[in-house]
Amino acid sequence: MRPQDMAFPTYREHGVLYCRGIDPIMPLGLFRGVDQGGWDPIEMKFAMYTIVIGAQTLHATGYAMGIAMDGKVGTEDGEAVIAYFGDGASSQGDVNEAFVWSSVFHAPVVFFCQNNQYAISEPLERQTRVPLYQRAHGFGFPGVRVDGNDVLASYAVTRAALDQARVGQGPTLIEAYTYRMGAHTTSDDPTRYRIASEVEAWQAKDPILRVRRFLEQQGLADQSFFGEVDEQARVEAVKLRERVLELPDPAPVTMFDHVFPNGSPEIDEEREQFTAYLSSFAGEVH
Ligand SMILES: Cc1ncc(C[n+]2csc(CCOP(=O)(O)OP(=O)(O)O)c2C)c(N)n1
Structure with a gap:
């Protein structure tokens, strides 16, 4: 592309x-x-x-x-x-x-x-x-x-x-x-x-192994290159997993955001109803 x-x-x-x-x-x-x-x-x-x-x-x-x-x-x-x-x-x-x-x-x-x-x-x-x-x-x-x-x-x-x-x-x-x-x-x-x-x-x-073998046979990359790539992938994967677990749970009412780029009266009404519903639990112990 x-x-x-x-x-x-x-x-x-x-x-x-x-x-x-x-x-x-x-x-x-x-x-x-x-x-x-x-x-x-x-x-x-x-x-x-x-x-x-x-x-x-x-x-x-x-x-x-x-x-x-x-x-x-x-x-x-x-x-x-x-x-x-x-x-x-x-x-x-x-x-x-x-x-x-x-x-x-x-x-x-x-x-x-x-x-x-x-x-x-x-x-x-x-x-x-x-x-x-x-x-x-x-x-x-x-x-x-x-x-x-x-x-x-x-x-x-x-x-x-x-x-x-x-x-x-x-x-x-x-x-x-x-x-x-x-x-x-x-x-x-x-x-x-x-x-x-x-x-x-x-x-x-396996397509990844195949391209690796190809690069080796053509002399385009050596063990130290593959070692670096593997290490970079490992570190990125660990970091990504940590970040996924850290993603905060959204407030339920935010589900109405981004439905339409410029909002809509129907969505506004539903948000209001849902907000009122949520507030009906106020004071309850979970
Ligand atoms: C219109 C529709 N019908 C059914 C589903 C349920 N569904 C989710 S994935 C899937 C199979 C898709 O197979 P394929 O197009 O071969 O893609 P793959 O996941 O194998 O890459 C189905 C039937 C859906 N998401 N959307």
Whole structure:
């Protein structure tokens, strides 16, 4: 992504968020439920995490149509948009509508499908009878599958698709073929629906280890470099965990803040009612 490009994430794009310069504590505040995330999507060029599966593909398409109408597309330094989503999301109406609109309006948007082969417990074979990248053809734009565990290939394919979009060549679907190593959420038990040998086979394709081996073999980095990176990661992780635990619980009434950018009379009324309700507990011992 170039600085002017806009990203529309699902809830898995922590790496993209980090690369956009957003403090990684911010999505964790959202996940802990103590705030709404907190970054400025316009300033950081990174929209809010979207838990409603697939909805961000429509937001991205609308944004892409908008920047095209504003004349910000069509040159080498034009703007482009990327939307991330999962294999399960590919079955949502929103995603298919986004494909139609972006195709017919030639919108400068890259659809990046992180195909990790499971939508919670639902396997890929329940989403599609053809490889997902082939869907793009029917909507009238190119689709490509890339080894999602190959860092350099994923980078090259994404950059090429964004550059096509920025010069006015319309959308591309990228299917990054990968695997979800862990559970979907902390309440999910993947041992109930997939076998250990499948997980082990994908463990051998660890993308981080692969890029490390590549750098070693090319003589581009040595043990002391990797030692430093590992140590930096360890320290950052410890610091981040400490900061998450220190996040203060918000006052309940703040849930009405930030619902609309300029407030609304209905929200004001609800806030008042809720404040009165809370004060009815005044003097009670908890
Ligand atoms: C519209 C909608 N329906 C259902 C859910 C519940 N839900 C949360 S995650 C998920 C599975 C998503 O799978 P996939 O798109 O493959 O993404 P992954 O989490 O595997 O990356 C579902 C069904 C939701 N968040 N939104």
